[in-house]
Amino acid sequence: MPERDELDRMIDAELARYGEPRVGLEQRILARVSAQGSRPSWPVRAWQVLTLAGAIAALVFAMSILFLPRTAHRGTGATTARSTSVDDSPVASVKSVVPETPIRVPHVKEIAKPASSSLRNYRSPASPGPVQRPKLDVFPAPQPLSPQERAMINFARQLPDAERQKLIVDQKHTEEPLQVSSIRISPITVPELGKN
Amino acid sequence: MATDADAEFSALVQRQSQFVFRVAYAVLLNSFDAEDAVQETFLKLYRNSGWKDAENERAYLARVAWRIAVDHKRRSSASAVAGSADPMALDRMASSDPEPDERIAEANQRAFIHVLIDSLAEELRVPLVLSAFEELNSREIGKILGVPEGTVRTRLQKARQMLRQKLASSKEVHCA
Numbered sequence: 001m002p003e004r005d006e007l008d009r010m011i012d013a014e015l016a017r018y019g020e021p022r023v024g025l026e027q028r029i030l031a032r033v034s035a036q037g038s039r040p041s042w043p044v045r046a047w048q049v050l051t052l053a054g055a056i057a058a059l060v061f062a063m064s065i066l067f068l069p070r071t072a073h074r075g076t077g078a079t080t081a082r083s084t085s086v087d088d089s090p091v092a093s094v095k096s097v098v099p100e101t102p103i104r105v106p107h108v109k110e111i112a113k114p115a116s117s118s119l120r121n122y123r124s125p126a127s128p129g130p131v132q133r134p135k136l137d138v139f140p141a142p143q144p145l146s147p148q149e150r151a152m153i154n155f156a157r158q159l160p161d162a163e164r165q166k167l168i169v170d171q172k173h174t175e176e177p178l179q180v181s182s183i184r185i186s187p188i189t190v191p192e193l194g195k196n
Numbered sequence: 197m198a199t200d201a202d203a204e205f206s207a208l209v210q211r212q213s214q215f216v217f218r219v220a221y222a223v224l225l226n227s228f229d230a231e232d233a234v235q236e237t238f239l240k241l242y243r244n245s246g247w248k249d250a251e252n253e254r255a256y257l258a259r260v261a262w263r264i265a266v267d268h269k270r271r272s273s274a275s276a277v278a279g280s281a282d283p284m285a286l287d288r289m290a291s292s293d294p295e296p297d298e299r300i301a302e303a304n305q306r307a308f309i310h311v312l313i314d315s316l317a318e319e320l321r322v323p324l325v326l327s328a329f330e331e332l333n334s335r336e337i338g339k340i341l342g343v344p345e346g347t348v349r350t351r352l353q354k355a356r357q358m359l360r361q362k363l364a365s366s367k368e369v370h371c372a
Binding site: 007008010011012013015017019020021022025026029030032033037 | 205206209210213214217218220221222227230231234235238239242243305306309310313324325327328356359360363364
């Protein structure tokens with residue numbers, strides 16, 4: 001037992017001295033801390049990061065507000081121009097996103113008017129959309145009389161009725177397609193040789 | 197380092213640097229690696245100032261230092277062989293000339309015990325070194341190492357038993 005106590009004493013004595021550092025450890029630690037120990041200001045950095053993220057989110061939101069209605073407006077116009085029976089086209093998919101509104105063909109005066117100031121109706125001049133034109137009942141559109149036509153009318157008024165009817169008939173004949181009678185080609189007869 | 201906080205930190209370094217060094221040395225068994233780990237430990241303490249709120253300052257420092265030393269050991273353990281890389285330990289062993297002087301014999305005996313401690317497994321050595329400090333009981337050591345208190349006591353008993361056996365056998369050899 002006394003030997004055991006002596007062994008424990010030796011072990012404890014060595015453990016008390018175990019791992020002695022070189023002289024000047026404290027100075028070296030403080031020197032390194034002075035050189036590299038800049039305290040990071042984490043709350044400030046986190047605040048800056050959050051501010052930046054918020055600004056980016058606001059910018060994205062504003063861009064989505066500016067551009068999404070314009071896309072929807074274009075889709076509606078294209079739907080007006082096309083046939084509404086095409087459901088699987090890109091226009092139809094845009095239409096499904098946009099809330100259902102009655103499609104209205106604008107009047108000619110409305111097209112002539114400048115675009116209103118609202119964002120929904122705003123259209124960039126750099127990218128004009130399809131221009132809405134009114135549908136015409138008669139094609140081609142009626143044109144004013146030419147000088148030759150006016151002269152023909154005056155001439156017809158001066159003629160008696162019989163002559164005027166004949167002129168009208170003749171005019172209709174000129175407008176009718178020409179009737180060409182079938183051509184009959186008789187077979188060529190070759191004279192016999194040596195009959196001269 | 198002119199503010200009060202810096203002065204407080206400087207006092208902490210003066211107060212605990214040797215203790216932190218021993219914790220790191222118990223893991224790394226190399227004076228230079230241990231000093232690197234100690235500097236890294238205090239650098240971390242300076243940056244986060246977590247030691248100010250700690251209930252047991254030494255236990256907190258020991259936990260931080262132990263983790264950093266273990267990480268340090270993982271990074272540099274590819275080439276190093278524990279126990280044989282410390283030049284100071286080699287110096288201690290180098291003075292084992294068979295001179296009859298009593299002081300030299302005692303120094304040799306201390307160096308021998310030191311090598312015996314170094315040769316223990318890390319799971320036995322670290323609690324043994326930490327137990328040498330009065331502020332750290334088995335419960336505190338268990339918190340530092342992340343093991344139950346009973347495990348710490350078992351490891352301490354086993355470590356001391358192994359050291360005693362080796363010391364006793366060496367004495368028998370010398371006496372013979």
